Amino acid sequence: MSDRRSFLKMTASLAAGGLAVGLPVQASETKPIKWDEQVDLLVIGSGFAGQSVALNATRAGINVTVLEKMQVIGGNSAINGGWFAVPKNPVQLAQGIHDDSPAELVKDQMIAARGMGNEAMLTRLAEHALPAYNMCIDAGVQFKKDFNIQVGGHNKARAVRVEAGTGGGIVTKLCEAGKREGVDYRLQHKVEDFIMDGDEILGVVVRKGYRFPDESTGHLVNIRARKGVVLASGGFTRNMKLRAIVDPSLDPTLDCTNHLGATGEATLAAMAHGALPVHMNMIQTGHWGSPDEGGFGWSNALLSIGWHKGIAVNPTTGKRIMDERADRLTCSKAIMACRHSDNSPAYPLVFFNKNDHLGDGRVTRAVRDEMAWEVDSLEEMAKKFNVPLKDLKATVTQWNQYVAKREDPDFNRKMDTAVELKPPFVVSRVWPKVHYCMGGLKTDLDGRVINSQSLAPMKKLYAAGEVTGGVHGYARLSSCACLEGLAMGFIIPKAVQADNA
Missing domain, CATH: 3.50.50.60 (FAD/NAD(P)-binding domain)
Known part of the structure; x- marks a missing residue:
């Protein structure tokens, strides 16, 4: 299998979703490999x-x-959301978060892994997070100024994000x-x-x-x-x-x-x-996918607000369905369980306060592209998306009580970023998309x-x-x-x- 003995080369191809894969076959032992x-x-x-x-x-x-x-x-x-987990990053430290570490990140990852993660490899990766961040800074990558937040499944705010909102900036x-x-x-x-x-x-x-x-x-x-x-x-x-x-x-x-x-x-x-x-x-x-746009889209950016500031409800019941800040697997299962009687998707609604995000590019872009909508009241939301109004109102009332007490007895969501919901609202529909192997x-x-x-x-x-x-x-x-x-x-x-x- 070398230039001295044999050469594995392409002799057939397998059509598999538009790709061709070479099938190795022994070549003559006396025929050398011709390197171009x-x-x-x-x-x-x-x-x-x-x-x-x-x-x-x-x-x-x-x-x-x-x-x-x-x-x-x-x-x-180039098209991902531009999020980067970096324990001990400068913005995190400036925010007064000094109890994070690579080990803390790995602990969160192993919980999400459900016992199937490679702790040793995750540790090596986490220990190189800060050098990788500095490499990006030295290369001229622009991260959002003073931006560092806690994203789904993490127990600390440690995620920075590229200014442009996509990994293309890196x-x-x-x-x-x-x-x-x-x-x-x-x-x-x-x-x-x-x-x-x-x-x-x-x-x-x-x-x-x-x-x-x-x-x-x-x-x-x-x-x-x-x-x-x-x-x-x-x-x-x-x-x-x-x-x-x-x-x-x-x-x-x-x-x-x-x-x-x-x-x-x-x-x-x-x-x-x-x-x-x-x-x-x-x-x-990806539990932040939108059925109202194709591919990766802008839903990831919009839902970085929705998961923190708003709630997700089943349109057939008007009730919350999950801890909106849980990991992707947990959220995706909860979302895809929302079905109509004929088993067709009942796209959950995620909504938050419009007036808290006036001029936010994530909102204006999503509304412009009609993968999110502005509604003036719960009545308008219920009518537009065929949600039981009485149940929707009860859910929001209950949520606001949870916000006041800073506890979520339904899903044990962390409430540090939760806000009281009051109209007008920005609302979008969500449905998972195949995202990562x-x-x-x-x-x-x-x-x-x-x-x-x-x-x-x-x-x-x-x-x-x-x-x-x-x-x-x-x-x-x-x-x-x-x-x-x-x-x-x-x-x-x-x-x-x-x-x-």
Whole structure:
């Protein structure tokens, strides 16, 4: 399986939701591999993980080439909500919160993981949160001024957010820094297969000039990676066939927040060469999705107000359905339990006080795009969304009593940000969207991909970010995807150096 013995190459493709996966076949032992190009470290994917690995590896003296199959950089990272969990961040300290730590964050993550999280890995990631934050600051990333809040499932306010409201504010600045420091970025380079020598990766087969989703575009080249290959290619939530195989319970009608290219072909190619997959059936939904807009949209931004300042009610009963500040899995289950008698979705309503957020861009944008509405009274809300008025009024009255007492006996919600509800209101509808793959390739604590037969690390093959599995268990907490991807960028370059010493 090398240029000395045999060459695994593309001979067939499997149509799976628009992606092609190479099936390895033995080639002639006397036929050498024809390398079209040789580089040092190849990074596949240009989101949080790929950008951080590329920049930190370059700073460690490693020449880095980044391959991105799409026409633009960033992947899902560019369109995510821009939330970043950073214990001990400067804004948190300025707010007087001095009892947070990486260990506190990991404690919250392990609770959300329902016993399935990797505590050792989560600890390593949390310990690199502040260095990752400082890397962003040094690269020119703009975070919201004086902004640090507590998001779902966290016991402390530790989440900062990008000023622009999307992760694109991070990936673009890291890419600019990478270009200044010598990282070679290549768009429209789709990895078709890996070239292996046993369990050591030698290089990749790449479709150069690929135009997603047309598999006939571009041409194949073989690129050797002398120091290794880092998979930072994201998840597979847009691969409907694979989703149905690994989790047939997942409602196929659910919308998805991910970009169309999140199809997982690099993950499947690695599996074909012996990489061990874990937790593939753990696919997370974003409980802040809106049925009134497609894809990721603005609902995440709007609901950062709604979950803290407002309540969520079932339109068929007018009653609250959950702790609005719980983790994603808890909230998604509560939301999807809201059904009409014919089992069709009864989209829960989330509403908060309009006058408390006059001029807030999150509100004006949502109202403009008609995924939220302004109503002058509970009567208007009940009529517009066909909610039992008497029950809705009773719910709000009861809620306001809870606010006054600072306790929620119904769902044990933390009430520090809760406010008395009074008209006029901003109201939106919510329904979960497929959002994140907790499953993927198993790695060791340094990011080395584990072989499914030997259960030992494969040689010179690394993975970071959503392409990996077994980190977060059943539920990833909000603001931790950014943390994971950026933090691994500090860990993997050290492993690459050690493995090539």
